[in-house]
Structures are given as C-alpha cells and as structure tokens.
Amino acid sequence: MTRQSIQFDNLETIAIVGCGIIGRRIALFWALRNKKVAIFDINNDTALDARKWIHASFDKYKASNGHPVGEVNVAPTIEHASRGAWMVIECTPETVETKREVIGQIDKFSDPSAIITTNSSSIKSGDLVNYVSESSRGRVLNCHYFLPPEIPVVELMTCGSTTGHTLETLISALSAAGLHPITAKAQSTGLVGNRVWAAIKREVMMVLAEGVVNPEDIDTVFRLGFQTRLGPCEMMDQVGLHTVCDIEDHYLKERVYLPSYAVDFIRQNYVAKGHIGRTIGRGLYNYTELERSKGQxxxxxxxxxxxxxxxxxxxxxxxxxxxxxxxxxxxxxxxxxxxxxxxxxxxxxxxxxxxxxxxxxxxxxxxxxxxxxxxxxxxxxxxxxxxxxxxxxxxxxxxxxxxxxxxxxxxxxxxxxxxxxxxxxxxxxxxxxxxxxxxxxxxxxxxxxxxxxxx
Ligand SMILES: NC(=O)c1ccc[n+]([C@@H]2O[C@H](COP(=O)([O-])OP(=O)(O)OC[C@H]3O[C@@H](n4cnc5c(N)ncnc54)[C@H](O)[C@@H]3O)[C@@H](O)[C@H]2O)c1
Missing domain, CATH: 2.40.128 (Lipocalin)
Structure with missing residues (x-):
C-alpha cells in the first residue's frame, strides 16, 4: 500500500487505553482531527475526568485547526473501546507486565485489521507481545507521542514482526493528521527523543540527589543556556515524577552500569510523598506556593x-x-x-x-x-x-x-x-x-x- 492510497476520512474510530497525563492528550489530538475517540481507563473516574478535560480543552485548540471535533466516549471495558477502532493506543503506566496484559487484551478484542500501538517511553514493543497471537504481531508497534497537541513529532518502531503495510498505513495516517513520524531503523530501548531526554533527566536527578543546586537553578541555567521554553525540572513535573521513575527503572534494568541513587532520591523525596508533579500542584516545584506568592x-x-x-x-x-x-x-x-x-x-x-x-x-x-x-x-x-x-x-x-x-x-x-x-x-x-x-x-x-x- 502506498501512502497516497490511505483514505484518512475512512479511518473513523480510535481507541485509547489508559487516559492519564498523556492518554487524554492523545485522545484530544485525534478528536481535534474529527475522529471518534473511545477512551478506557481501569479507573472509571479517571476516564470521566479525561473526557471533561478534553471537552474543556476543545475551545483552546479548535480555532487554530479549523476542523469540527470528533465525539469522545468513555468505554466501560477494553473490549468496548477496541471493537471497531482502526487503531488502538495503549497508554498505561510504564511497567512491562501491565502493558503486556493490556496489549494481549487489545489483541483479543480488536478488529483483525486494527493497528495496535504502545506509547511506551522506554520499552520495546517486541518485549510486550507475549500475550499477542502470532498472527496479530504484524500489527503491533511502538508509536510514541511527545506532548500532543502542541508537539507534533511521533516516533515509530517495529516490534520485530510489524508488517510494512502496518507501518505505511500508520505513517500515512499520522502525516495526514499533521504529525511528523520518524521511524527507528533498529529496535532500541527508548526511542531517540526518549534516549536523549533520559540522559538529561538522569543527570538532573543526580544534580538534585547530590544537593548541587535546586530545581529553579537547574531550570534557569538550562532555559537561558540552551534557549529553551521550559527547564528540565519543569518538564519532569509535567510528565509526572512517578512516570519519570518508572521509565528510569526500565533503563536501569537494561543498563546495569548506571547508578540508581538518583532515581531512589526522587522516589523517596517526592513520589513517596505524593508530590508527583504539575497535575497535583506539587512536584520538584510547589506550584500552589508559587501561585500564592503571585497573588500577594x-x-x-x-x-x-x-x-x-x-x-x-x-x-x-x-x-x-x-x-x-x-x-x-x-x-x-x-x-x-x-x-x-x-x-x-x-x-x-x-x-x-x-x-x-x-x-x-x-x-x-x-x-x-x-x-x-x-x-x-x-x-x-x-x-x-x-x-x-x-x-x-x-x-x-x-x-x-x-x-x-x-x-x-x-x-x-x-x-x-x-x-x-x-x-x-x-x-x-x-x-x-x-x-x-x-x-x-x-x-x-x-x-x-x-x-x-x-x-
Ligand atoms: N507523561 C508524559 O508526558 C508521557 C509522554 C510520552 C510517553 N509517555 C508514556 O505513556 C504512558 C502513560 O504515561 P502517563 O504519563 O499518561 O501515565 P499516567 O500514570 O498518568 O496514566 C496511566 C493511566 O493508565 C491507567 N491504567 C493503569 N492500568 C490500566 C489497565 N490495566 N487498563 C487501563 N488503564 C490502566 C491508570 O489508571 C492511569 O490513568 C507511559 O508508558 C509513559 O511512559 C508519557
């Protein structure tokens, strides 16, 4: 199949499994392209909250892309979400077992032609297909979004069995949706963006664990030094520190030469206290206090x-x-x-x-x-x-x-x-x-x- 042969308008329904920080953003992105989106989360309140957030975000983005928006429905089960979707996106926490289970379920209930992607930041899709039937593995791959709708790059990677047809179809659809897909030529623990970002995060966590400077100073040096919009600590708070730690755990398992003291420090001093980042108002920064100081x-x-x-x-x-x-x-x-x-x-x-x-x-x-x-x-x-x-x-x-x-x-x-x-x-x-x-x-x-x- 060539890229030109894809009828973007015919690719109607997309399913998202797991609608935490990033799942809801991916759902918003596709709804803004007038796609019908079915969302499922193991925690139904999270799914309801995600739908509310997506609806509230429509106004912010609608005017900039000019499309009508698609329906977003909360599905009661993975089965309901997956059935009839042309693509099902796994967006659950960065733990191998959860993702394997979920992808196995998606395989069971999705249409035989549906594309199954994982949004994993560091795990190869090839390590996630244990419960996927041999005949379905050709439609499984990594498709990693950054921070949609703002950031338009996505990275793709085969699970080792992904067919050329699956890759071509997905690349066409992503391009038609206004994204910039980059495909890895070899399997890798973490895609390019993740690997580069992982190195920065790791060093930042070490700087913090060693008490060299505080998050504000790291961000100031980074923003001014590299002329970036955000500093790495602000970005880690945006991602969620629990996810940052889970991703780092996965790298640590594969790269045994890396030290673990920095991720232990973040877990003990932030995650264990519930300070997981921007969504709850406290992470490396205390956003509530920052807001309060602004209000004085x-x-x-x-x-x-x-x-x-x-x-x-x-x-x-x-x-x-x-x-x-x-x-x-x-x-x-x-x-x-x-x-x-x-x-x-x-x-x-x-x-x-x-x-x-x-x-x-x-x-x-x-x-x-x-x-x-x-x-x-x-x-x-x-x-x-x-x-x-x-x-x-x-x-x-x-x-x-x-x-x-x-x-x-x-x-x-x-x-x-x-x-x-x-x-x-x-x-x-x-x-x-x-x-x-x-x-x-x-x-x-x-x-x-x-x-x-x-x-
Ligand atoms: N946060 C980011 O900025 C970001 C960016 C790119 C990639 N990612 C990757 O995306 C994935 C999700 O990250 P996140 O930050 O949204 O995590 P999150 O913890 O915010 O959300 C995960 C969601 O999955 C749900 N969940 C857990 N088990 C489930 C199951 N069995 N079935 C259905 N839902 C289940 C949870 O209830 C939660 O709402 C991870 O693999 C992460 O590495 C995250």
Missing part, C-alpha cells in the same frame, strides 16, 4: 533597587509556561526604582551598532538615529496600586525617548517571584493579543541585581 499584593518597597532584564516573552494565558520569544535574547535592559519614588528604564536591542565616525559633529546625527531606533528609555515617578486583586505598577513618564509616551502613565501588571536565591520582578502588559485561537500577554521578567559596594 505587591509592596512599593519590594521594587526598590536595580533589576536587569532576564526574559522578554509572550506567554499564553491558558498555560503561562508556554512562551514565545519574539526577540530571542537580543533585548537587554535595566530598570531602577529608588526609595524616593523614581524610576528609570532603559531597553536596548543588542548587536553591533553601525557607527560612522567618532568625530563630532559629522557622525553624531546618524549614530543617534541608529541607536535611537534600537533603544527605549524613560523615567519619572512610580506608584503601586491594587485593582481587582491585581498589583499594578504605574510609571508616570516625565521623560521618554518615545515622544508619544512623554507625560503618559504606563501601567504594568506586576508581581515578584522567588526562585531559589534569585528574585524576579514580572511586569506584564495589561492588554492581551489573540493568536492561534489563544490569548497571549507580553511579559518582561527582571532579575534583581545585588547591591554594589561603594568602595
């Missing part, structure tokens, strides 16, 4: 000092961790608040300035134009006020390099955040913009500068 009214004295621009980003209101950086790291800046109630702000785009000459007056007008186009400065008194439970910093501009701002009051939503030893002032524009069916806000994040000694 800002005091004027908290602003006093000098702050250096750490980040200029546009952030999604629905998920503030989702950010885009329209200027990369090219914008530099400083903001100073004095005890006497004055502020001075300077922002400048970095890069070489085309200076014509150092001689005055010939080079001066053009140099000033060049620098003026790349920088913004203003100063004047400032004040802080509370409005509807939000802190607003008001900059009353006496001077401004932008003539139209002179005499105006620039209002910014504001809060102060602590990350380890670092303190950040976050200033956001009040107005938001619509993009891709989502609402976004420009946020400037300023790091508090230490006092400089007078000597």
């Amino acid at each position: 009214p800002l005091r004027r004295e908290e602003l006093v000092g000098a702050w250096e621009l750490a980040e200029y980003a546009t952030s999604s209101l629905a998920d503030p961790a989702r950010k885009v950086y329209p200027l990369g790291d090219h914008l530099k800046g400083i903001i100073i608040y004095t005890l006497t109630g004055h502020t001075s702000v300077h922002l400048q785009l970095s890069g070489d300035l085309p200076i014509d000459t150092n001689r005055v007056p010939e080079g001066l007008p053009r140099d000033l134009t060049n620098t003026g186009m790349r920088s913004l400065s203003y100063s004047g008194p400032f004040s802080v006020r509370e409005e509807d439970g939000r802190s607003i910093v008001q900059h009353h501009l006496t001077y401004s390099s932008l003539p139209s701002w002179q005499g105006t009051t620039q209002r910014r939503l504001a809060h102060v955040e602590k990350q380890g030893n670092a303190e950040f002032l976050v200033l956001g524009l009040e107005e938001t913009t619509q993009f891709g069916g989502e609402e976004w806000r420009v946020m400037l994040r300023w790091r508090h500068l230490p006092n400089v000694s007078a000597s």
Whole structure:
C-alpha cells in the first residue's frame, strides 16, 4: 500500500487505553482531527475526568485547526473501546507486565485489521507481545507521542514482526493528521527523543540527589543556556515524577552500569510523598506556593533597587509556561526604582551598532538615529496600586525617548517571584493579543541585581 492510497476520512474510530497525563492528550489530538475517540481507563473516574478535560480543552485548540471535533466516549471495558477502532493506543503506566496484559487484551478484542500501538517511553514493543497471537504481531508497534497537541513529532518502531503495510498505513495516517513520524531503523530501548531526554533527566536527578543546586537553578541555567521554553525540572513535573521513575527503572534494568541513587532520591523525596508533579500542584516545584506568592499584593518597597532584564516573552494565558520569544535574547535592559519614588528604564536591542565616525559633529546625527531606533528609555515617578486583586505598577513618564509616551502613565501588571536565591520582578502588559485561537500577554521578567559596594 502506498501512502497516497490511505483514505484518512475512512479511518473513523480510535481507541485509547489508559487516559492519564498523556492518554487524554492523545485522545484530544485525534478528536481535534474529527475522529471518534473511545477512551478506557481501569479507573472509571479517571476516564470521566479525561473526557471533561478534553471537552474543556476543545475551545483552546479548535480555532487554530479549523476542523469540527470528533465525539469522545468513555468505554466501560477494553473490549468496548477496541471493537471497531482502526487503531488502538495503549497508554498505561510504564511497567512491562501491565502493558503486556493490556496489549494481549487489545489483541483479543480488536478488529483483525486494527493497528495496535504502545506509547511506551522506554520499552520495546517486541518485549510486550507475549500475550499477542502470532498472527496479530504484524500489527503491533511502538508509536510514541511527545506532548500532543502542541508537539507534533511521533516516533515509530517495529516490534520485530510489524508488517510494512502496518507501518505505511500508520505513517500515512499520522502525516495526514499533521504529525511528523520518524521511524527507528533498529529496535532500541527508548526511542531517540526518549534516549536523549533520559540522559538529561538522569543527570538532573543526580544534580538534585547530590544537593548541587535546586530545581529553579537547574531550570534557569538550562532555559537561558540552551534557549529553551521550559527547564528540565519543569518538564519532569509535567510528565509526572512517578512516570519519570518508572521509565528510569526500565533503563536501569537494561543498563546495569548506571547508578540508581538518583532515581531512589526522587522516589523517596517526592513520589513517596505524593508530590508527583504539575497535575497535583506539587512536584520538584510547589506550584500552589508559587501561585500564592503571585497573588500577594505587591509592596512599593519590594521594587526598590536595580533589576536587569532576564526574559522578554509572550506567554499564553491558558498555560503561562508556554512562551514565545519574539526577540530571542537580543533585548537587554535595566530598570531602577529608588526609595524616593523614581524610576528609570532603559531597553536596548543588542548587536553591533553601525557607527560612522567618532568625530563630532559629522557622525553624531546618524549614530543617534541608529541607536535611537534600537533603544527605549524613560523615567519619572512610580506608584503601586491594587485593582481587582491585581498589583499594578504605574510609571508616570516625565521623560521618554518615545515622544508619544512623554507625560503618559504606563501601567504594568506586576508581581515578584522567588526562585531559589534569585528574585524576579514580572511586569506584564495589561492588554492581551489573540493568536492561534489563544490569548497571549507580553511579559518582561527582571532579575534583581545585588547591591554594589561603594568602595
Ligand atoms: N507523561 C508524559 O508526558 C508521557 C509522554 C510520552 C510517553 N509517555 C508514556 O505513556 C504512558 C502513560 O504515561 P502517563 O504519563 O499518561 O501515565 P499516567 O500514570 O498518568 O496514566 C496511566 C493511566 O493508565 C491507567 N491504567 C493503569 N492500568 C490500566 C489497565 N490495566 N487498563 C487501563 N488503564 C490502566 C491508570 O489508571 C492511569 O490513568 C507511559 O508508558 C509513559 O511512559 C508519557
């Protein structure tokens, strides 16, 4: 079968078995492609909660892809979910026995032509087919999603018996759905994304277990150093620390030379206490506390000092961790608040300035134009006020390099955040913009500068 021969519209129903953190996202992804999705979870409340979450997420994504959405139904058993589906996706915890059992059940109840995939992060599908009949193994394979609907890459890997027809059909369907499938050429414990990510996670867990720095510092170094949207600790919290540990256990079993102290540390200090990550509000970070600190009214004295621009980003209101950086790291800046109630702000785009000459007056007008186009400065008194439970910093501009701002009051939503030893002032524009069916806000994040000694 060629890729072109797949009739995407005819591939109607998809079943998902296990709808925890990732299963529900995969279900959402396919429902957004107007596919009918049957979801089953051993815990019926989880399945009901997943359906609620999927429905609540429709609005966020619907507008961006323009398709009508498909029905999402909770199935009472694996049998009900699997019957009639063209693809059944196993999405249960990262333990070999559970996955083997579940895939065996799917084989028993699914249509003989249905594709059976496992979303396992580290286990080869070839190790999961013990209870699958010989005749069905040709339709089993790994198909690993990252974080749908946002992240469009998927990785495929044969179970050793997967037929070319199964692979081609799936690749066509995934491509038609807007995903980027990458197929492994050899069987591997963990696909490429997982293996690279596993190495990062492992080292991060060791850094934490050895008490080198805290999660905030790891994320700051990573985000700024590698220019990523999230740091690895934020990402591990998003995945779920219980799953992170299960995945690492699987690698440890196969790679006996790896030490286990780091995963033991995460299990004892986080998972055993129920701090499994973002979904419950506590993992490597305490999200409840972070939210609470944001909700505190800002005091004027908290602003006093000098702050250096750490980040200029546009952030999604629905998920503030989702950010885009329209200027990369090219914008530099400083903001100073004095005890006497004055502020001075300077922002400048970095890069070489085309200076014509150092001689005055010939080079001066053009140099000033060049620098003026790349920088913004203003100063004047400032004040802080509370409005509807939000802190607003008001900059009353006496001077401004932008003539139209002179005499105006620039209002910014504001809060102060602590990350380890670092303190950040976050200033956001009040107005938001619509993009891709989502609402976004420009946020400037300023790091508090230490006092400089007078000597
Ligand atoms: N979390 C992620 O970001 C992520 C990303 C890619 C891949 N994965 C992989 O996807 C799989 C699921 O991960 P998760 O994070 O969603 O885990 P999870 O613990 O959040 O969800 C697993 C779900 O499976 C259900 N379950 C357990 N046994 C079952 C059974 N016998 N039948 C039906 N349902 C059962 C559980 O009730 C739970 O709701 C794992 O293999 C994981 O490695 C996870």
